[in-house]
Amino acid sequence: MKIVKIILSICLLLLTGCWDQQMLKDDRLAYVIGYDLSSEGMIQSTTVLLKVSGLPADKSEISEVHTATGFTSRHTRDITDREVPGKLSASKLRMLLIGEDMAKQGVYPLLDVYYRDPKSALNSKVAIVKRSAHDLIATKTKSTQINGEFNKLIKSGEKRTVVPTVNLELICTHMLDPGEDFAVPYLTQHDTNPVIEGIAMFNDDKMMGVLNSEDSLMYLLMKNKLAKTASLTLEVDKNEAQKPYNYIALDFQRVKRKLNVSVDGYKQIKVLLDLKVKVTAIEYPKDHLYLNRTLEKLDQKLSQDLTHKAEAVVRQMQDCNHDGLGIGRRIIAYYPNTWKKLNWEEDYRNIEIIPKVTVEIVNHGIVN
Amino acid sequence: MEMTKQNNLLTSGQLIFMIIQTQIGVGLLGLTNQVHEDAKGDSWISVIVAGLLVQVFISIMWMLSKRFENQTIYDYLPKVLGRYIGTIIHFCYVVYFMLVASFIVIQFSKTVQNWVLIDTPRWIVMGMMCCVCFYLVKENLRTIARFFVLVFFCNIAVIVIAAYAYIHVNFLYLLPVGQEGIWNITKGVHRAMTSFAGYEMLLICYPFVGGTNKQKFKAASIANLFTTILYTFAVLTSIIVFSPPELALLPQPLLYMVKALSFTVIERPDLYFLSLWAVVAATSFMGYTYMASRGLANLFQAHSSHQRAVPYAVGITFTLAVIFQNPRYLYLYQWILSASDYIFVIGVPIILLLISVMLHKSQVKERIG
Structure with a gap:
């Protein structure tokens, strides 16, 4: 009995994983x-x-x-x-x-x-x-x-x-x-x-x-989906003689998004996309960023520009029939009855998506 | 007789782990896919309802066991139903436990083959599982219970690994709550019930546990609570990680969702998950083998210890597993099991309880095992 046990345990040690071994060298x-x-x-x-x-x-x-x-x-x-x-x-x-x-x-x-x-x-x-x-x-x-x-x-x-x-x-x-x-x-x-x-x-x-x-x-x-950093250079002026003075570069610090999908009646789907972003001005040769007046003006101008940009992106998405924002999923979740009536492949292009971006410059680097 | 002395008894704390480890087993991986087939995004409701239902059944079993405080179901079956019918039912119980045990082995070997050991013959995996199981179950109940307590941490580790999947989740997949309607949720409950099976351990362990009846009831309830929570967590996580059409494609969503994770040192966490799950599945198998071998021993000699019957129980289980491993039989097998689950886990105990209440049958004044 003891010999059997010893033979068995030797077998166990020698006969391991014959079938599924995967050698890195092979x-x-x-x-x-x-x-x-x-x-x-x-x-x-x-x-x-x-x-x-x-x-x-x-x-x-x-x-x-x-x-x-x-x-x-x-x-x-x-x-x-x-x-x-x-x-x-x-x-x-x-x-x-x-x-x-x-x-x-x-x-x-x-x-x-x-x-x-x-x-x-x-x-x-x-x-x-x-x-x-x-x-x-x-x-x-x-x-x-x-x-x-x-x-x-x-x-x-x-x-x-x-x-x-x-x-x-x-x-x-x-x-x-x-x-x-x-x-x-x-x-x-x-x-x-x-x-x-x-x-x-x-x-x-x-x-x-x-x-x-x-x-x-x-x-x-x-x-x-703001990752670690995100920077964007925008034109905020057109009149300066020296070109770089026309531009500002932003670094996005924080984004607060509100996505509101509402359905009125038959297939009348309206999506309100409200983005509040806090940015740092990382490049703005024209400066005067320490003045409240300049900041407010810039905030407004940037908000407008980014909203336009967002609208353009939404248009491209709808043209491509690409529901990247997951609006369909929201309709399934909140308006299941509407979803059943929809043909999303067709109807997605025709829904109304209204983006609105509000920019706030919260920081302007280590110079005034 | 192994349990006459007080110090041979399990504590009610150990009973908790006995039941948890028998309940949680191969079902853990496949549960979501099974329930999702019917209940879709409401699968988690089905699982919770199934847990509540199990609690009701546990109460029934407890009421029954309380009447025969010092006897296992095998001992009082002939007393309540008469010798012949009692013995037949007794035999059926043994067969049922063996079938469940071999089903666990089949499912286990299938999953292991699909995920890791692709070329290893199935019977080797089954054989290894059976050997490990034999090694533990041939010990006395206290040793088994201690081992179950020891490996309980595997469940926790499984939760921790699965929790990493929360990096990419979408809670919208849960909405709208109740989307599938009551009928589909009920069907989901039915599918979940088999994964909860294992609490019938109460019918067999009851006399070997020390403490008052109330403590034992509490122990069984805590065990079921934990199982329900773990299952609900598993199902909920799978639902919010995968979109519904993708979930329908994945038989083991829990494994699949950790497969793509990658840490600085560790890659393929699904393999770690699988290794831990193997232990969990093994304990579930051990629990059933214990119940089967105790039944087998008592069938031939009343009040005898389960230990001598273990080799036979494991041998038969292994043979059954080898014979029925063909996926074509597996579907039928599963169907038979889910039906007999109701008969043996719920049907028979209710009948026994009713008869014993009506005929005022209860414990004969003797302590036996």
């Missing part, structure tokens, strides 16, 4: 993946593999990139896997880039594999690329190796309230929700570098339009 980690629509309507994927430093044989300065064309995203991964020495794994994916044409067709079929696979990295960032994701990756990898470039770019954008803080998991919630839509960063290429151009607005899982980076800041403020 895996090749995909770090950035890009998807584009190829000319035949197929999916073209571009996979950047993570460089594992410390491998002495591998001293080259550029990243390993693989391109494959297939029917679905999983299919392209299988094809890529045939090219890659070692097992391709997307479990440490950091950045998912999608070409604009692909995004306009709908992204859910592409992402399904990520949602289904228990090992996939749901905290990976997502971005849409103007023109082609492949070109962006290829030009970048020609000169240097990609490590965290895309990721860092997006993260700094998030901190500056230029792009929304989203990842694969977070967009899924809104992708499927009829009452709210999501937006993701929109990248473009400047020389060999990726640049944040703004955000791509979606309706369901299809990309509908783009907001540039100044409008996207306004968009995020309206969503009450």
Whole structure:
């Protein structure tokens, strides 16, 4: 009996995890993946593999990139896997880039594999690329190796309230929700570098339009998503001879948002969006900010300008049928009977959204 | 006889943990998806109602057990219903507990396979679970209870991990309250009931717990309160994290919502969550195996200790689990269980209570186990 016990415990020690062990040395980690629509309507994927430093044989300065064309995203991964020495794994994916044409067709079929696979990295960032994701990756990898470039770019954008803080998991919630839509960063290429151009607005899982980076800041403020900092330069004057004197730069300190959805009668939906922002003047060459009169005038002028800006953003959102403010969700929650009568895809364009921004300069730096 | 001496009894405090750990098990992960199928955004109401309903059933069980203060249900079944019918029901109870236990094992191995051990054969996972369970349940009741108290912290840790999901929530998903109507909420209650099962431990543990009847009732109620709160928290969190159409896609929303979190040192918190949940599921399995093996032992020899029956109970449970692991049977299996849940947990105790009240049957003056 004792011998059996000893043999059993030795067996236990030696026979652990034979089936599901995953050696890092066998895996090749995909770090950035890009998807584009190829000319035949197929999916073209571009996979950047993570460089594992410390491998002495591998001293080259550029990243390993693989391109494959297939029917679905999983299919392209299988094809890529045939090219890659070692097992391709997307479990440490950091950045998912999608070409604009692909995004306009709908992204859910592409992402399904990520949602289904228990090992996939749901905290990976997502971005849409103007023109082609492949070109962006290829030009970048020609000169240097990609490590965290895309990721860092997006993260700094998030901190500056230029792009929304989203990842694969977070967009899924809104992708499927009829009452709210999501937006993701929109990248473009400047020389060999990726640049944040703004955000791509979606309706369901299809990309509908783009907001540039100044409008996207306004968009995020309206969503009450002020991140660490947010700065904006506005023209407040036209008459100064020296151009810089015409401008003021603001840093948003605090945002207070009130979103009020009301329904009168049949399909008469009115949305009042009241934004109260407190800002610091971080650049204003003309100065006199210590005078109450100047401040009041500026406050008024800025409020007016920002309200106009907000109206323009709302118009763009409605044109794109992009319900980023989640108004549909509010109607479901507060007016369920109205919601049943609505055809949100059609009716969202026609609802009335009235933004109003009130600016208050609360600080003007360390000079008077 | 293991419980004649006073110091062999459980305290009523330990009874709380016995019941909590048996109640909370595999249901924790799947509950939201199950209830959400019918009750949608009102799932949390269904869960609270189910908790209240369970409280009523606990009261009934308590009234019954109080009449036979020093006996388990297996002992007074033949006395109330007569020898033959009593023995048949007794046998059915044993089968029911084994079925529930193997269902737990199946669900456990299925979840583990889907989330972590994709290539490991199912029977290995089941076997490991059964071994661990055998190892503990073959001890006496006090040891089991102590272990249950010890691993209670897993529940708390599960709450803490799930609480991180509150970074991205939308409370609007809860509104309008009552959107699905009473009928759908009721259906949701029905679906939630199976996850609450486990309080029938009271019928079997009752004579082994020290303290007054009132204390025991309090202990069972506190246990149920905790379970209800934990389940409501789990369901509520899942509802406000995921939009309704997405929630319909996710069988284990609790795991899914912590999957995307990432901390400085830790990634994939769902794996930590799963490891803690494994302990919770194991205790639930142990609770049922204990009840089954006690029934099995008493079936062959009245008042005998459960310990000798444990290998048989675990063996049968394991075999059942291996046979019925096919997902095609699982649906039927689940259906049978949710129906028999009502019969054995609620139906039989009520009948027993009514008969014993009408016939003035109560405790025979002897202390037995």
